[in-house]
Amino acid sequence: MTRRKWLDKFVKMAATVIAAVLGIPSLALLAIPAFRREQSLWVRVGPLSDFRPNEPRPVTLSYQRRDGWVIKTARTTVYVVVFGDGKIKVLSNICTHANCAVRWERSKEGFYCPCHDGLFAIDGSVKSGPPPRPLDEFQHKVEGGELFVKLRG
Amino acid sequence: MLRRFFDWLERETGIVSAWDRFWSQPLPSTVGWGQIFGALLLLCLVILFVTGGAMMFYYSPTPEQAYASVQYIEHYLPFGKFIRALHYWTARIIVLLLIVHIARVFIWGAYKKPRQMIWVTGVLLMLCVIGFGLTGYTLPWDQKAYWGTSVRLKIAEGIPLIGHAVANFLRGGEQLGAVTLMRFYVLHVFVLPILIFVLVVWHIRQVHTLGVTPAWVKVGQEEEIPKTQRLHPDQTARIGFGAISLVAILLFLSVKFPAPLEPRANPLDTAYKPHPDFYVLWLHELLKLFPPQLEFVGSFILPSILVILLLIVPFIDRNPERHPLRRLPAITTGLAILFAIIALNIKGMEALPQPEKLSPLAKRGQELFVELRCYTCHGINGGGGPVGPDLGLGGKRDPKFVETILRNPGSFNAHTVMPAYNLPPEEMRALVTYIVSIGPNSRMPPIPPVEPEKPPSHFEENWFANHKFEVRKDPESCGSCHKPFFCQACHQNRRPSSHDEMWLKFHFGNAAEQPAMCNSCHTPDYCEECHKLMRHDTEWLKGHGVQLAKFGERKQWSGWTMHQLCYQCHTKQSCNDCHEGAVPESHKAPDFMQKHGELAKVEFESKALVARKAQQACVTCHTKQFCDNCHIGKKPKSHEQPNFVLQVARDERRVKSGHALEALKKGIQSCQTCHAQQFCSNCHGTEMPHPKNFVDVHIAEARRDMALCQRCHVWDEPNCKQCHSKRPPSHTPDFRQTHPQRIADGGLSCQVCHGRNSCIDCHKLPMPHPSNFVKAHGELAKQRGIRGKDSVQRLQKQLCVNCHTDRYCRNCHLPEPVRR
Numbered sequence: 027m028t029r030r031k032w033l034d035k036f037v038k039m040a041a042t043v044i045a046a047v048l049g050i051p052s053l054a055l056l057a058i059p060a061f062r063r064e065q066s067l068w069v070r071v072g073p074l075s076d077f078r079p080n081e082p083r084p085v086t087l088s089y090q091r092r093d094g095w096v097i098k099t100a101r102t103t104v105y106v107v108v109f110g111d112g113k114i115k116v117l118s119n120i121c122t123h124a125n126c127a128v129r130w131e132r133s134k135e136g137f138y139c140p141c142h143d144g145l146f147a148i149d150g151s152v153k154s155g156p157p158p159r160p161l162d163e164f165q166h167k168v169e170g171g172e173l174f175v176k177l178r179g
Numbered sequence: 180m181l182r183r184f185f186d187w188l189e190r191e192t193g194i195v196s197a198w199d200r201f202w203s204q205p206l207p208s209t210v211g212w213g214q215i216f217g218a219l220l221l222l223c224l225v226i227l228f229v230t231g232g233a234m235m236f237y238y239s240p241t242p243e244q245a246y247a248s249v250q251y252i253e254h255y256l257p258f259g260k261f262i263r264a265l266h267y268w269t270a271r272i273i274v275l276l277l278i279v280h281i282a283r284v285f286i287w288g289a290y291k292k293p294r295q296m297i298w299v300t301g302v303l304l305m306l307c308v309i310g311f312g313l314t315g316y317t318l319p320w321d322q323k324a325y326w327g328t329s330v331r332l333k334i335a336e337g338i339p340l341i342g343h344a345v346a347n348f349l350r351g352g353e354q355l356g357a358v359t360l361m362r363f364y365v366l367h368v369f370v371l372p373i374l375i376f377v378l379v380v381w382h383i384r385q386v387h388t389l390g391v392t393p394a395w396v397k398v399g400q401e402e403e404i405p406k407t408q409r410l411h412p413d414q415t416a417r418i419g420f421g422a423i424s425l426v427a428i429l430l431f432l433s434v435k436f437p438a439p440l441e442p443r444a445n446p447l448d449t450a451y452k453p454h455p456d457f458y459v460l461w462l463h464e465l466l467k468l469f470p471p472q473l474e475f476v477g478s479f480i481l482p483s484i485l486v487i488l489l490l491i492v493p494f495i496d497r498n499p500e501r502h503p504l505r506r507l508p509a510i511t512t513g514l515a516i517l518f519a520i521i522a523l524n525i526k527g528m529e530a531l532p533q534p535e536k537l538s539p540l541a542k543r544g545q546e547l548f549v550e551l552r553c554y555t556c557h558g559i560n561g562g563g564g565p566v567g568p569d570l571g572l573g574g575k576r577d578p579k580f581v582e583t584i585l586r587n588p589g590s591f592n593a594h595t596v597m598p599a600y601n602l603p604p605e606e607m608r609a610l611v612t613y614i615v616s617i618g619p620n621s622r623m624p625p626i627p628p629v630e631p632e633k634p635p636s637h638f639e640e641n642w643f644a645n646h647k648f649e650v651r652k653d654p655e656s657c658g659s660c661h662k663p664f665f666c667q668a669c670h671q672n673r674r675p676s677s678h679d680e681m682w683l684k685f686h687f688g689n690a691a692e693q694p695a696m697c698n699s700c701h702t703p704d705y706c707e708e709c710h711k712l713m714r715h716d717t718e719w720l721k722g723h724g725v726q727l728a729k730f731g732e733r734k735q736w737s738g739w740t741m742h743q744l745c746y747q748c749h750t751k752q753s754c755n756d757c758h759e760g761a762v763p764e765s766h767k768a769p770d771f772m773q774k775h776g777e778l779a780k781v782e783f784e785s786k787a788l789v790a791r792k793a794q795q796a797c798v799t800c801h802t803k804q805f806c807d808n809c810h811i812g813k814k815p816k817s818h819e820q821p822n823f824v825l826q827v828a829r830d831e832r833r834v835k836s837g838h839a840l841e842a843l844k845k846g847i848q849s850c851q852t853c854h855a856q857q858f859c860s861n862c863h864g865t866e867m868p869h870p871k872n873f874v875d876v877h878i879a880e881a882r883r884d885m886a887l888c889q890r891c892h893v894w895d896e897p898n899c900k901q902c903h904s905k906r907p908p909s910h911t912p913d914f915r916q917t918h919p920q921r922i923a924d925g926g927l928s929c930q931v932c933h934g935r936n937s938c939i940d941c942h943k944l945p946m947p948h949p950s951n952f953v954k955a956h957g958e959l960a961k962q963r964g965i966r967g968k969d970s971v972q973r974l975q976k977q978l979c980v981n982c983h984t985d986r987y988c989r990n991c992h993l994p995e996p997v998r999r
Contacts, residue, residue, distance in 0.1 A: 033412035040419035051258035095251035
């Protein structure tokens, strides 16, 4: 019965090969989101000359954001702080306490959150009020005199 | 371990022995390679089920997202392209296998008793597969899907009486859109799979129980063929070989030829011509055989007859013979139909547009067509942007004409938005050759995807016409992908519709509110071109007259005067808002500045005069604040009390109110913050307040103009009497006799001590005599009742002779001439 056994082996092998050809790509298609990391993207803020030292300015960024196959126009507001020594910080305008939007108030010399009277210093650190940690900071880079900010895609 | 598990499973369900029994089914010795197609069809269904199921995880059946999600599967997922291609090719191969399987079963006569129902379920399965093909066609929502579905629904509408209802049922309404897509999707992934699963199980179960038909045996004599084989491994080996070959072919096709994905469905692109898939070409050819009003015969009645015929084949053909040569009528009819279909299909394939045969030069031109992104505006028989004309339309083109248009689009149509392409001669020749070669059968060359992908809004109806509104909403958002010169490509020849004749007058408001809008086309220094001289800030307002004058000198804009430039924004009246009327003549006098105070005083204080001279009054042109421009600051509150200047009420000792009191209280320095030192003397005529040594000099001052002193001081003031109670040095012992000669100021200085009436006390007459005294002195004498010679003598004695001698009267009263 060697022929029979040989045929049996061949059929089983053929079935395995077909199952593999069909199954591996299909499963890979499903499994891929498990191994993909969220991509971040660099968004152009504008020429650096637009910002004056020690005068934080809010900038509303409008950018394309990908949600699977849906592309949305997202908007984020960041505060660009240029210090006297030329150092730059890009701060979130979201209060770390209860996610209200903070605004720069010259009279208070800080970012003021109107919800619970939180106050952050010009470098984002907490001056007074309930916020538990400094304002979130975005990574930034300067290329050819233009400021770019790294946002979470 | 595994064995123990299977033993347990067997004890519980008996499934293992059933499985073994199924595979060890004995088969007649004449069963061979011809009988593998059913199993291959099953394999195809399994492949379709698995690949389709995998894609379902990522597919979104809405018109907005369907295409994007298919693209997502294609470009963003590993194996996505492969899985979709595998699904695509299997769906085509299954149709071929189906035809082969049906033909094989027909020729073998396998549908005959007792296997009629296997045939019937097989025909139903075929209908299911066709249903899968028709519904799956729509799902990618590309151009082919949209327009192909639209054509098919139009064919359904052609059925008399029920056509419209059928089409509406399939569409889910009058329009091909979201509801249609969802219906087709649910049919494709839910209704048809359940149906086909039930039918497949039924079909195989029947085959299993009734056994495979042995070759060429008359009905009822099947048991005569010895069953020398078993399903496994004898037949499964053949199936396995077929399956491996099939999968190899599918793999090759899927890897080598990915499933086509045309541009996203564009319901506006009526130039698009969908081409039917190869396996329905014969149906399309069938349609062409009938005149338009009878089209439904080809589209509905004949195919229906064919299906019904297929269904009832086992019940018509009752010939017990199975050998083809012994049942020629059935075989010839069947083969005739099959060949008719194949012939029609071949004819249909000839009608299909042939793939273009391009010369190497035209090929290079085609590459340029893609490189230069001509397709963003022009389609080639569909596809492409909706901006320019479709190049597939229209007749033969003249190469020179094409080149002229490419180099200078304005020469053809002055308002065109097409950018000029000044290519080097070689490239131009290639592009022109390609464009000239484009005909009604040409197809759009494959367009590589451009990153980042267009957002869905760009595929909406009327996107091109409405993009300006999107730009207005959020210019930053456009700027995140497009460079400013993207707009320029079209707008250098066509200004946006907002930029009409009135635009220049009103552009400033828009520019101030939305600078990013302007910057989407114009560079920031674009404004400077015109506004260099016109920074309308406070500084500018001060010097604008000078700027106007300077502009005249510069003549930077030939033929433009500065005023014309102003009038681009301002009306002629707007100058008058400030410069109302011309400067009056009076202002031109050289000493006007010195005198204007006097004039103003008259005008501001005398209302009657203002009314009378309304045309010339200061207030016609100037507001009262105008004075403050020079006369810095307003008058203090104290100056506003009534009669501040003139009030001189006083008590015994000193001045109590009015400006003098103010001066005394605050010190003269406070006055001098505004007024010059000489300001007092304007009215007082002497140094005010009186300096310390004033007492010594006041006599001289008083003698100069006693009235000046009287403005403030009264005669019996104690201050005066302090000194003047003694006889002044002038009153020498002979003063009584000589005082008339000494009185220089008309007696005013005497009155300081003696009072106004002191002269009368002695002289009994106002002294010195008032100006009319000479006239009245006669009357005066009469009034007093001094009449007659005696009385006159007495009066003379009493009064006049005190000063005047007798002769004094004779200066006037000449003695009467002697009467004769």
